[in-house]
Amino acid sequence: MSEQKIGAYICQGCGLGERLDTAELAKVAQKEGKAAVVREHEFLCNSAGVQLIQADIDNEGVTHVMVAACSRRAKTQAFNLDKAAVARANLREGVIWTQPDTDEARELTQEMAADYVRMGCAEAKNMTLPGGNPNTAHNKRILVVGGGVSGMTAALESAKAGYHVVLVEKSGQLGGWAAKLHKRVPFAEPFRDPQDNGVAALAAAVEGHANITVYLNAITSKTDGSPGKFSVEISQESGSTVTEEMGSIIQATGFTLYDANKLPELGYGKTPNVVDQAGLEKLAQEAAAKGEPIRRPSDGGDVKSVVFVQCAGQRDDTGKHLPYCSGFCCNTSIKQAMYFKDANPDIDAAVIYTDLRVPGNGEDFYRNAQDKGVIFTKGKVSAVEGSGNGCKVTFHDLILNDQNTVAEADLVVLATGQVPNSGVDIDTLVATDAEEEKSEEAEAAAPEEIKVVSVLNLTYR
Ligand code: SF4
Ligand code: SF4
The missing domain is CATH 3.50.50.60 (FAD/NAD(P)-binding domain)
Structure with missing residues (x-):
């Protein structure tokens, strides 16, 4: 860099001009701070103020800038100047905001401000502009x-x-x-x-x-x-x-679907008339390709009633299944219930939920499903079994507090969750000695392990 040249810029905005004698501060910067260029400005962080400084850098050869204005944590974008080292003297928060605005305090306030200007100039004098690391390169792909x-x-x-x-x-x-x-x-x-x-x-x-x-x-x-x-x-x-x-x-x-086979109490794998949400999408796509309604998987019969079981293996506090809410499946069940209602309004579609989580615009979607006749029942499903050509769903009705409410349905859809494909699970790699010594009993009672695969195969972490 060429020879050092300090420019000092003293702001009069934010009350500084009223509380301080900025002309005196300019003299301090010039005489004691050895600033070659000294300017006062009524509003230093506006575009005219910033351009004034940048013009001195570009045309007057200013290499080091001392801004006497507000805190260095304020207006960082405005004073992020090209081709110059920038020091800040905090006259606003550090001086006028800490001193009373009285005649008695005026002299002390001015002295403090002068000290801040001296310190700012000293800081600027000792600054060097970072040259960047020549050994790095940035690839923008x-x-x-x-x-x-x-x-x-x-x-x-x-x-x-x-x-x-x-x-x-x-x-x-x-x-x-x-x-x-x-x-x-x-x-x-x-x-x-x-x-x-x-x-x-x-x-x-x-x-x-x-x-x-x-x-x-x-x-x-x-x-x-x-x-x-x-x-x-x-x-x-x-x-x-x-x-x-x-x-x-x-x-x-993306994600992997939680394995519905881990929910035998909800009938998955025991009767083809219990599917998860992905299974229902498959049935819907196949039916649409044939131009037919969705049919009962077991025998191709008409679906006259369908029940959606929310939070299947999710928000689980027993430690056996997913402890979290996947966040997508309430809206998905509403959408799938509409597949049936839109095809035939006489089909009974019921969603059994403990909490329906449809934030934002999902509320409009939810209301429209109610308008179409989808029934939303607050309850917790305890069992799904095959029954005749359909299924029997037993649930705790949380409104009536009836533990053994039963609903019959041709088709049951389980709202199972998602497991992220997000990389190696460090916790499973770093097994502690205590974990290795787990008794068989403890292992049998352990929660289902969720295996996560490495996707990026990073050679560093
Ligand atoms: S915000 Fe800072 S730079 Fe802008 S007018 Fe106020 S004291 Fe001056
Ligand atoms: S069904 Fe609804 S509440 Fe339950 S896990 Fe899915 S989004 Fe969350």
Whole structure:
């Protein structure tokens, strides 16, 4: 950098001009602070004030700037100046806000301000402008792992913003879970009815974008480097491997459905007329392809009644299942109940829930389901059994406090949850000695283990 030249800028805004003699402070900066350029300004952080400073940097050769105004924690964007080191003297919070606004205090306040200006100039004098680390480089390419709706949306928005994107999808096509949905929960006005899943259009936009490279049937087998400079090994099904240099990574690897086989008390696996929400989507897609209504899986009979069991294996306080709320399944059950009501309003569709969680625009969707005749019953299901051609659902009616209320249905849909595909679960890798010594009894009583796979295969953490 060229020879040091200090510029001192004294603000008169925020009451500083009324409480302080800024002309005197300017003299202090010039004589004692050795500032070569000294200016006062009525409102230093506005565009005119900032331009004044920047012009001195560009045209007068100012290399070090001392701003005597407010706290260094305020107006950081305004005083983030190009090509200069910036020191701040806090006359506002540090001086006039701490001293009473009285005639008696005026002299002391002015002396304090002068000291702050001296300190600011001394700080500026000893500052050096960071030169940056010559050993680092920034790669602006973005890797998106996962070709579902989230991954595709991230890829498309990044590409539209001008970045080159590499998208890696482990299966042979884009779309993920969303492609398996007959319809999706509404995401646009008026938020009342299920909408097309939109996957085909999104996938076409991704595949057709010049700034997006898509690898299908591929995984990230190794991720080396560090943020800003990743080296990612992508292994393809064909056995070939490519290495891509990337600056950042978006992990959009989605989820795995909680295994409904862990809920035998709710009839899954015992009768084909109990399905999870993904199973119902499959039935709906198959029925739509044939132009038929959804039929009872056991015998292809008409579905005249359907019951949705909320929080199946979720929000569980026994330690056996998922302790959390997956957040999506209330809206999904409402949507699926509408599949039946829209096809035939005479079908009985009931949702048995403990709490219905449909935040935001989901409230409109929920109200519309009520208008269509979907019944919402506050209760907790304890058992589902096969019964004749359908099912018997036993639940605790939480309004009437009847423990053994029974509902008959041709089809039962379980709202099971999601387990994120989010990487290695460190806790399961670092087993403690105590855990290793668990007795057989304790192991038998242990909660179901959720195995999580590593997705990025990072070589560092
Ligand atoms: S916010 Fe800071 S820089 Fe802006 S007028 Fe007030 S004291 Fe001056
Ligand atoms: S069914 Fe509703 S309340 Fe229960 S876990 Fe799903 S979103 Fe949460």
